[in-house]
Amino acid sequence: xxxxxxxxxxxxxxxxxxxxxxxxxxxxxxxxxxxxxxxxxxxxxxxxxxxxxxxxxxxxxxxxxxxxxxxxxxxxxxxxxxxxxxxxxxxxxxxxxxxxxxxxxxxxxxxxxxxxxxxxxxxxxxxxxxxxxxxxxxxxxxxxxxxxxxxxxxxxxxxxxxxxxxxxxxxxxxxxxxxxxxxxxxxxxxxxxxxxxxxxxxxxxxxxxxxxxxxxxxxxxxxxxxxxxxxxxxxxxxxxxxxxxxxxxxxxxxxxxxxxxxxxxxxxxxxxxxxxxxxxxxxxxxxxxxxxxxxxxxxxxxxxxxxxxxxxxxxxxxxxxxxxxxxxxxxxxxxxxxxxxxxxxxxxxxxxxxxxx
Amino acid sequence: xxxxxxxxxxxxxxxxxxxxxxxxxxxxxxxxxxxxxxxxxxxxxxxxxxxxxxxxxxxxxxxxxxxxxxxxxxxxxxxxxxxxxxxxxxxxxxxxxxxxxxxxxxxxxxxxxxxxxxxxxxxxxxxxxxxxxxxxxxxxxxxxxxxxxxxxxxxxxxxxxxxxxxxxxxxxxxxxxxxxxxxxxxxxxxxxxxxxxxxxxxxxxxxxxxxxxxxxxxxxxxxxxxxxxxxxxxxxxxxxxxxxxxxxxxxxxxxxxxxxxxxxxxxxxxxxxxxxxxxxxxxxxxxxxxxxx
Numbered sequence: 229x230x231x232x233x234x235x236x237x238x239x240x241x242x243x244x245x246x247x248x249x250x251x252x253x254x255x256x257x258x259x260x261x262x263x264x265x266x267x268x269x270x271x272x273x274x275x276x277x278x279x280x281x282x283x284x285x286x287x288x289x290x291x292x293x294x295x296x297x298x299x300x301x302x303x304x305x306x307x308x309x310x311x312x313x314x315x316x317x318x319x320x321x322x323x324x325x326x327x328x329x330x331x332x333x334x335x336x337x338x339x340x341x342x343x344x345x346x347x348x349x350x351x352x353x354x355x356x357x358x359x360x361x362x363x364x365x366x367x368x369x370x371x372x373x374x375x376x377x378x379x380x381x382x383x384x385x386x387x388x389x390x391x392x393x394x395x396x397x398x399x400x401x402x403x404x405x406x407x408x409x410x411x412x413x414x415x416x417x418x419x420x421x422x423x424x425x426x427x428x429x430x431x432x433x434x435x436x437x438x439x440x441x442x443x444x445x446x447x448x449x450x451x452x453x454x455x456x457x458x459x460x461x462x463x464x465x466x467x468x469x470x471x472x473x474x475x476x477x478x479x480x481x482x483x484x485x486x487x488x489x490x491x492x493x494x495x496x497x498x499x500x501x502x503x504x505x506x507x508x509x510x511x512x513x514x515x516x517x518x519x520x521x522x523x524x525x526x527x528x529x530x531x532x533x534x535x536x537x538x539x540x541x542x543x544x545x546x547x548x549x550x551x552x553x554x555x556x557x558x559x560x561x562x563x564x565x566x567x568x569x570x571x572x573x574x575x576x577x578x579x580x581x582x583x584x585x
Numbered sequence: 586x587x588x589x590x591x592x593x594x595x596x597x598x599x600x601x602x603x604x605x606x607x608x609x610x611x612x613x614x615x616x617x618x619x620x621x622x623x624x625x626x627x628x629x630x631x632x633x634x635x636x637x638x639x640x641x642x643x644x645x646x647x648x649x650x651x652x653x654x655x656x657x658x659x660x661x662x663x664x665x666x667x668x669x670x671x672x673x674x675x676x677x678x679x680x681x682x683x684x685x686x687x688x689x690x691x692x693x694x695x696x697x698x699x700x701x702x703x704x705x706x707x708x709x710x711x712x713x714x715x716x717x718x719x720x721x722x723x724x725x726x727x728x729x730x731x732x733x734x735x736x737x738x739x740x741x742x743x744x745x746x747x748x749x750x751x752x753x754x755x756x757x758x759x760x761x762x763x764x765x766x767x768x769x770x771x772x773x774x775x776x777x778x779x780x781x782x783x784x785x786x787x788x789x790x791x792x793x794x795x796x797x798x799x800x801x802x803x804x805x806x807x808x809x810x811x812x813x814x815x816x817x818x819x820x821x822x823x824x825x826x827x828x829x830x831x832x833x834x835x836x837x838x839x840x841x842x843x844x845x846x847x848x849x850x851x852x853x854x855x856x857x858x859x860x861x862x863x864x865x866x867x868x869x870x871x872x873x874x875x876x877x878x
Contacts, residue, residue: 279773279777280777281773281776281777300776300780301773301776301777302776302777302778302779302780303780306777307777308773308774308777310770310773310774311770312768312770314768314770314771314773314774315771315774316771316774316775316789317771317793318789318792318793318795327775327778327779327788328777328778328779331778331779331780331781331784375774375778
């Protein structure tokens with residue numbers, strides 16, 4: 229168990245493509261960190277640099293107190309779980325788990341003890357003699373996890389470990405990974421592009437965009453106070469509504485079209501207004517506070533709730549409203565929406581940075 | 586598998602006919618003819634033949650010459666197979682790791698594959714030529730008077746080198762594609778699990794290359810056994826007297842030079858049986874230990 233410290237870590241491919249642009253972060257002992265972002269944001273590259281599978285162009289990575297820039301992957305005391313599991317196809321499950329321990333010259337009975345213990349925790353004891361090809365996706369995933377935990381490493385590195393599983397199994401394994409990490413207390417870095425996985429697993433999220441850190445924070449803080457329009461759009465589903473607004477008689481209104489009135493809390497001429505779909509409330513009559521007037525386009529029921537897509541008069545972007553699953557709205561219906569002032573987010577038009585706190 | 590039902594019972598036979606006729610005309614018929622001829626003593630001038638039972642086989646197996654050629658063939662085949670597989674694997678592993686200019690490197694290594702076998706033999710002869718051969722000049726520096734066509738072991742050496750040289754590119758191509766077929770993340774997982782690259786190769790890469798290796802082993806034994814005929818022929822310069830020849834070459838020598846068609850046929854039949862046994866052993870023993878994904 230150990231801390232992981234990244235200091236101005238950069239990765240440049242072929243002297244031109246900068247995949248990771250100076251990332252610094254301190255990961256505490258036992259913390260579960262999730263690196264999240266769209267494909268190409270550098271999250272996997274960063275993880276692979278921690279693992280030692282990619283060279284570090286500049287900067288420094290420390291695991292515990294040791295700088296590991298030039299340390300061989302096998303000597304970094306980390307274990308990695310790969311997206312496609314990367315099990316050794318010619319070895320039995322038992323040997324897949326034991327391989328890393330044998331190479332470290334561990335005593336046979338200690339290897340046996342650890343493999344049996346991991347098999348018990350992960351409930352794979354029944355197929356220790358099987359080859360990986362005789363296992364289902366979920367079982368392979370468990371073996372991959374087992375290979376990581378038998379090592380009892382300083383840190384677990386997960387590279388999108390659940391993306392090859394079907395939806396139901398993914399939820400189940402997600403819960404298991406979290407429980408396992410809690411009970412073992414091993415520092416973990418987990419890469420995913422799935423914001424839901426990121427939200428549910430992380431102690432702290434690191435949202436990456438184009439090789440830069442957009443925001444670091446506890447999932448709920450990132451959700452409540454996204455640092456930029458990128459984070460606002462990436463974390464949360466459906467995404468936060470972002471509306472270009474300008475100053476109009478004492479408040480803010482839509483840049484294109486009408487039907488929106490919110491207070492100008494930060495005295496901006498022009499900015500982007502953010503409102504989460506669940507913070508738009510359908511009301512019977514035009515409220516005094518911040519409000520909007522929209523026309524219903526589509527109602528999309530997803531079971532537990534429904535998403536209402538609506539647009540403003542005279543154009544402007546389409547917005548999403550989260551409503552109860554029993555709400556009935558017809559296309560073309562006119563709606564009044566009330567918004568609480570504390571649920572308004574403001575972002576700079578150009579940089580997309582959050583205004584205020 | 587999808588089941589297809591034909592209207593007429595003749596159609597499937599008609600579809601198989603081209604393939605079957607090739608097998609019958611070019612394999613079964615000559616093989617049967619060889620088996621028949623092996624029991625007869627043919628008149629060298631074609632005036633008739635006498636049935637002699639197993640005499641041809643007895644003569645062949647008991648002759649000291651046959652034993653000598655069989656031993657040489659065994660050693661030659663083992664050496665060519667082992668060396669051409671080993672060198673090709675080494676080159677493929679190194680080529681797989683080359684990052685810059687890898688395609689040039691690979692093309693250069695595969696080039697020899699495009700050289701036709703007789704040309705390869707001819708190049709071999711030139712390299713080992715008594716008067717102009719650079720290899721002869723080179724080993725002369727170390728006091729080795731390399732003399733092919735005259736000295737038994739020198740000819741065997743040249744034969745092995747040429748045969749290996751010709752076969753390495755084929756093996757290289759297969760090994761390289763085999764290596765590139767191994768999942769990158771499996772190799773990365775291994776690099777986290779095992780520090781020693783050497784150990785990693787023998788415990789992960791090599792077993793995963795086994796299907797390719799098994800296939801190549803059969804191809805290479807067959808090559809060393811049969812396809813080296815042209816190289817042997819050019820290197821012994823029609824003077825097989827004191828020179829090493831393979832069993833296949835001896836079949837040709839005895840049949841067409843010695844005009845002993847019966848004895849030569851008996852040798853062919855022995856070779857056929859040998860190849861059959863070898864194939865069965867290979868598939869029975871080795872395939873069981875090979876991991877196909």
